[in-house]
Amino acid sequence: MHLSLCDFLSDVVQNGIEAGAGLIEVVIEQTTETIEFSVSDNGKGMSDKLLQRVLDPFYTDGVKHANRKVGLGLPFLVQATEAAEGSFSIESQEGEGTQVKFGFNLNHIDCPPIGDIALTILSLLIYEGDYEAVVRRILHHKGGVEEYTVERSQLEEILGDFASGDNLYLLREYLRSQEAALDDYKEGSGNPN
Amino acid sequence: MAKMTLEELRKLRDSRKSEIDRRDINSKDSQIIVGMGTCGIAAGAKTVLDTFIEELNDKQITNVAVTQSGCMGLCYVEPTIEVIVPGMPPVIYGKVDAEVAKRIVHEHIMQKKMVSDHIFDRPSIDIIKDGGK
Numbered sequence: 001m002h003l004s005l006c007d008f009l010s011d012v013v014q015n016g017i018e019a020g021a022g023l024i025e026v027v028i029e030q031t032t033e034t035i036e037f038s039v040s041d042n043g044k045g046m047s048d049k050l051l052q053r054v055l056d057p058f059y060t061d062g063v064k065h066a067n068r069k070v071g072l073g074l075p076f077l078v079q080a081t082e083a084a085e086g087s088f089s090i091e092s093q094e095g096e097g098t099q100v101k102f103g104f105n106l107n108h109i110d111c112p113p114i115g116d117i118a119l120t121i122l123s124l125l126i127y128e129g130d131y132e133a134v135v136r137r138i139l140h141h142k143g144g145v146e147e148y149t150v151e152r153s154q155l156e157e158i159l160g161d162f163a164s165g166d167n168l169y170l171l172r173e174y175l176r177s178q179e180a181a182l183d184d185y186k187e188g189s190g191n192p193n
Numbered sequence: 194m195a196k197m198t199l200e201e202l203r204k205l206r207d208s209r210k211s212e213i214d215r216r217d218i219n220s221k222d223s224q225i226i227v228g229m230g231t232c233g234i235a236a237g238a239k240t241v242l243d244t245f246i247e248e249l250n251d252k253q254i255t256n257v258a259v260t261q262s263g264c265m266g267l268c269y270v271e272p273t274i275e276v277i278v279p280g281m282p283p284v285i286y287g288k289v290d291a292e293v294a295k296r297i298v299h300e301h302i303m304q305k306k307m308v309s310d311h312i313f314d315r316p317s318i319d320i321i322k323d324g325g326k
Contacts, residue, residue: 007234014229018263073231119239123229128260148196158203163258164221165249166209172246174202181196 002076004115005035005104011073012039012100013124013133019043019098022131026124028117029138035114036087036103046092055090077102084110118175125152125171126162137178141185148178223257223302226275230264236271237290244294257302270313276301287313 002008016024021041029036046054053059055078060071081088081102092098104111121135133152138145159167227242245259267273270287276297277283284307286297293311300306
């Protein structure tokens with residue numbers, strides 16, 4: 001079981017990367033009471049039959065671990081959403097891609113902590129290989145809506161190779177500053193400037 | 194913290210790049226790979242990734258590339274990382290937390306000494322046969 005909601009997000013994105021996606025679109029939309037995550041990829045997708053099975057913890061495709069009998073990524077997520085009365089949905093078209101959505105009520109006592117969103121976005125941008133990732137982060141607050149979008153290709157064009165420690169540091173600072181700007185609008189933080 | 198714009202990011206990048214070019218003699222010859230499968234994430238691999246970014250920046254080490262991979266097949270000792278340094282065997286470290294990550298930077302990367310109490314073997318043969326994923 002994962003510690004934070006961001007860990008579930010990382011897990012779902014990793015599935016998309018492993019499905020050979022060239023484009024991964026992530027939306028993280030938060031209100032004062034809820035948070036919703038959406039991950040769409042254009043990877044290899046799944047048939048209806050397979051889609052039924054991936055939610056079974058005793059199903060795995062066996063590619064990564066030949067002798068293993070369990071596949072726990074999505075089942076853990078489903079379990080967490082059920083425990084906290086959240087929502088979960090998955091849609092997939094073979095050869096076209098997959099969309100996973102999950103949401104939580106932040107006030108539910110069994111809702112895991114959100115986790116480090118900036119670091120999670122960083123992590124999903126820096127897998128090796130040529131793919132585009134677009135992350136849209138939206139915060140609805142009492143006075144309106146704040147949001148930012150990051151695109152992997154745009155950041156890569158500015159920074160160059162993400163593997164370089166220096167670039168990673170700058171990328172982290174950039175993403176943290178985007179999140180910090182939202183923090184000002186979160187409840188209880190006082191001055192929105 | 195003020196929200197950084199893309200233009201500011203570009204400027205920062207350019208100013209740091211000239212700084213790096215001055216001190217960077219042997220480019221990227223070393224690599225740290227952080228395992229980010231379900232098991233790694235659950236065990237705290239993101240904190241480890243964060244610590245490496247912080248520590249390499251702190252120590253002004255520019256010859257190390259940091260990348261991510263999926264599960265390395267050692268789920269029982271996650272978080273796991275692989276360190277590749279020229280002149281040393283590739284090493285997989287397990288049970289890596291922030292403290293161990295700092296030790297890896299100081300001892301393995303900087304002093305070329307392995308952190309022997311965290312070394313674990315390569316994945317079992319069945320995993321390597323299936324493409325080493």
